[in-house]
Amino acid sequence: MEFLNVTIGKSTKNRAIIALISLALVGSFALLSAQAEQAKQPLSGMLRPGTPVSFADLIEQVSPAVVSINVITREEPSVPGVGNLDNIPEEFREWLQRQMPGPNKRSQPAPREGRSLGSGFLISGDGHVVTNHHVIDKASKITVSFEDGKEFDAVLIGSDERTDLAVLKIESDYEFNHVNFANDVKLRVGDWIVAVGNPFGLGGTATAGIVSATGREIGRSAYNFLQVDASINRGNSGGPTFDLYGNVVGVNSQILSPTGGNIGIGFAIPARLASKITQELIAKGSVTRGWLGVQVQRVTQDIADSEGLEDSKGALVADVVDDSPAKKAGFKDGDIILKLDGSIIEDQRDLTRRVGELFVGHTAKFAIFRNGRDKTLRVKIGKREEGAAANSEIEQERDEADEFGLRLGSLGDEGRERLGIEDDRGILIVSVDPGSQAARKGFRKGDAIVAAGDLDLFSPDDFGQAIQNARKKKLKAVRLLVRTQGGQTYTALRLDK
Incomplete structure (x- = not known):
């Protein structure tokens, strides 16, 4: 292989260097120009077609239908030596107050007023407002105010404590802006949402975020929630969560917070449930289940x-x-x-x-x-109607029950009466070994085991028989019916551990 050996003169060398510098500068300007052009469209490669870089148009569209709710509650004072009279029938309450000594009559305080704030939104032009039940609970006067400063009195049409929803009606002939619940909602984790409400009484405030989870279970509620990370605080309760089309996908209801402030975990009642419940409340003022x-x-x-x-x-x-x-x-x-x-x-x-x-x-x-x-x-x-659930201890030998960490005994009449057992079934849990399988499954001393598998238990020996029967069937676990003072529940102990 041959190499070409070229000698460059001084002037020629200088011209080459200048050319290279010029080329570098041109390249730099071209790169900066491209970067500047790209900066004009910062999310173009990240967002789906049609996704806005700004939520301003959306918020301007829906905000006129969002209201702040001001609630006054009236609480009757307690009577010295008697307590609060609210739950006493009116005719008896008046009689009791007449019987009170004169000094107590004179010292009886006036009714106390409380105030609370929340949010809501209109779902009809004639003034139907959706909010949370807990926002208007025990209200004696309700006022709604709009972002333009207009205020109206409102009356309660109906509320449902189980879903924490309520519907108000503005007392006016005015034609109101309103929004709609989303139909056939198919939200996915990561979808954009916008929340509008009245946090801390500040008035119309908008925040944006994403759907963090769907079908979230909270506490003992039978209903699932949307979890969102848009900032929701006190006063946002009852306000709407919108999708990017301006449809209501949720009604803000709760936040998870150790301090009472927002930490990015909020919960909204899904539109499908909220729409159904509010329609029923408007139609008849209550929900039938x-x-x-x-x-x-x-x-x-x-x-x-x-x-x-x-x-x-x-x-x-x-x-x-x-x-x-x-x-x-x-x-x-x-x-x-x-x-x-x-x-x-x-x-x-x-x-x-x-x-x-x-x-x-x-x-x-x-x-x-x-x-x-x-x-x-x-x-x-x-x-479904609203609101519509000293023992004789003889320890058994430590055999089949031993591997589960249980010691069992007979259940006397006193034990059956204490636990509400009306027949002769049941054996007593005398003790539970700490750290045992039984302890991990929640078995407690003083409770009774009523049945194991398909066998009713009348003595500790029956428990051993039930375990043997389950093993003969090559089952991996045996199901037990346990009776406590709070009712009865099923649990299971594994046989392969």
Whole structure:
């Protein structure tokens, strides 16, 4: 291989250097120009087509339909030596006040007024406002105010404590701006949302964020929530969460916070549920729910294994209410409800929600699993009413119960009376070893085990027999019916541990 050896003169060399510098400068200017052009469209490669870089147009569109809610509550004073008279019938209250000594009459304080703030939004031009139940609970006067300064009195049309929803009606003939609930909502985690409300009484305030989770369960509520990270604070309750089309996808209801301020975890009632409940409140002022009449619990994997089921879907019947639709249809303790009207039941909350949504008088078909067999029961759904659940200890030898960390004994009449057991079933839990499987599953001293597998228990020996029966069937776990002072519940102990 040959190399070309070229000698560059001084002037030629200088001209080459200048050319190179010029080329570098041109390249730099071209690069800076490209970067400047790119800066004009900072999100063009990150956002889907149609996604706004600014939410200003959206907020300008929906804000006229969002209101601040001012509530005055009136609380009757307590009477010295008697307490608060609010819950006493009026005729008796007046009589009691007349009987009070003169000095007490003169010293009786005036009714106290309380004030609270919240948010809401209009869903009709004639003035129907959606908010939270807890915002207007016990209100004696309600005022709504708009971002333009207009104020109107409002009356309560109806509220539903279970879903924390309420509907107000503005007392005016004015034609109002309003927004709509989203139809066929298919929100995904990561979708943009905008919340508008009245945090801390500041008036119309907009924040943006994303959907952090869907189907979020909170506490003992049977209903699921949207979780959002848009800033929601006190005063935002009852306000709307919008999608990018200006439709309401949620009603802001709660925040998770150790301090009372926002930490980026807020919860909104989904549009599908809110739309259904508010329509019913507008139509009749209250919500009617279907009632089955069973106490249900989650089907754990251990319980599913004890029954030979493939998965842990469904709801386990722990107790059947006397004279309930379920009782009349033949439901029994220990039934596992797998389907309702042909649709799979995911868990006990799913069952509670779906039964509540059924019309009163509807004949529902339940697919259940009982004693190793599938069975179908038909039930005429009832109406759910609001608010509608020293021992003789002889220790057994430490045998089958020992591996679970249990010591069992006989349950005397006093124990049955204490736990509300009306028949002769039940054996007493004398002690539970700390750190044992029984301790981890929540077994407690003083409770009773009523049944194990398909065997009712009348003595500690019966427990050992039930364990042996389960092992003969090659089950991975045995299901137990446990009675406590709070009611009865099913749990399972694993046999392969």
